[in-house]
Amino acid sequence: MNLPSRLMEDAVEAFASLPGIGRKTALRMVLHLLRRDAADVDRFGAAVVRLRREIRFCQTCRNASDADVCSICANPTRNKGMVCVVENIRDLLAIEQTGQYHGRYHVLGGVISPIDGIGPDQLEIASLLERAKAGEIREAIMAVPPTIEGDTTIYYLSNRLEPLGVKVSTIARGVSFGGDLEYVDELTLARSIATRRPYSNAAGPESSNP
Amino acid sequence: MNLPSRLMEDAVEAFASLPGIGRKTALRMVLHLLRRDAADVDRFGAAVVRLRREIRFCQTCRNASDADVCSICANPTRNKGMVCVVENIRDLLAIEQTGQYHGRYHVLGGVISPIDGIGPDQLEIASLLERAKAGEIREAIMAVPPTIEGDTTIYYLSNRLEPLGVKVSTIARGVSFGGDLEYVDELTLARSIATRRPYSNAAGPESSNP
Incomplete structure (x- = not known):
């Protein structure tokens, strides 16, 4: 499908790179985002970038974490x-x-x-x-x-x-x-x-x- | 589902706000992005933000466009x-x-x-x-x-x-x-x-x- 805008094409390609998402579903998401508040879409973009850039992996168990040690390993009530x-x-x-x-x-x-x-x-x-x-x-x-x-x-x-x-x-x-x-x-x-x-x-x- | 990280939670919430995407599918996308190259995920985030911030709507027909006039209205071979x-x-x-x-x-x-x-x-x-x-x-x-x-x-x-x-x-x-x-x-x-x-x-x- 030829899209009328390079910006839309880039966004559709980005979403279609996700598992289980085809171009038609990706386009549906893109058209949905176009109707959303711009500040809201900024938060969406920032959440994605921060996720990848700032995520840590627990130095004990390799679980995803916001800190050096994940919340499970840091929990003293869990059986060590x-x-x-x-x-x-x-x-x-x-x-x-x-x-x-x-x-x-x-x-x-x-x-x-x-x-x-x-x-x-x-x-x-x-x-x-x-x-x-x-x-x-x-x-x-x-x-x-x-x-x-x-x-x-x-x-x-x-x-x-x-x-x-x-x-x-x-x-x-x-x-x-x-x-x-x-x-x-x-x-x-x-x-x-x-x-x-x-x-x-x-x-x-x-x-x-x- | 309690996620181990605030960053993951924010990203899952963002994807789950899209049409037809539940929390489980959103989580699948987030875990997929965690395995992707960081620069690649930056491009994903930027594509989403630029889409909303830079898209224009054709001043003639209101189609989405990168410019003031969309590619269809600007095409001289289309029946005016x-x-x-x-x-x-x-x-x-x-x-x-x-x-x-x-x-x-x-x-x-x-x-x-x-x-x-x-x-x-x-x-x-x-x-x-x-x-x-x-x-x-x-x-x-x-x-x-x-x-x-x-x-x-x-x-x-x-x-x-x-x-x-x-x-x-x-x-x-x-x-x-x-x-x-x-x-x-x-x-x-x-x-x-x-x-x-x-x-x-x-x-x-x-x-x-x-």
């Missing part, structure tokens, strides 16, 4: 000895949303995926092992996606965490294979944390040895 | 005597997209709706009548939505345009191409029979483009 290992901030937020977990987190920034060239060095694994070496962690709950890459990551981490005296568990598989944590309903997600099971890499993935 | 009257810029773009119309436009900025307190003075009607008085317009095609408000607007405009020597027409209303008669609403189907047109296979299918 329990760390929930997640792939990304979206999954952390999904678990927080359940209101059923009172430990801390560690955001890996991805999972081990040799096909995509993502090895342990590309992830926040060294920082997790440092936390474990400091004796901070008693139990690590693996809440990574139930995929081959997720299982590989759990296997890799358990081999390194268990010698450091960390009990490794995984969230219960009430979550369907190939599913995105973000879209799981809160009850299932909360239950899967409450019914986590000890991980034993000797037994292989998903064996049930009581 | 024919003006398509539309409710908003989105409808103008939809008609342009067909590539079948070679006249000019006039963007009303809405339709007459007494219930919503929108009278002729709130719309770009005076500017349309001025164009007619200047003798610029031979025919005005009413391409406003087929609603009570749209019909009211057409009635009002035709009463004022015809004395100025402007021929007033409306876009054809009827069954859409490829549509199943079975699913067309009764009013449209009844009207499309009442306003049937003579068939002439000599002229070819749906000829006579303006």
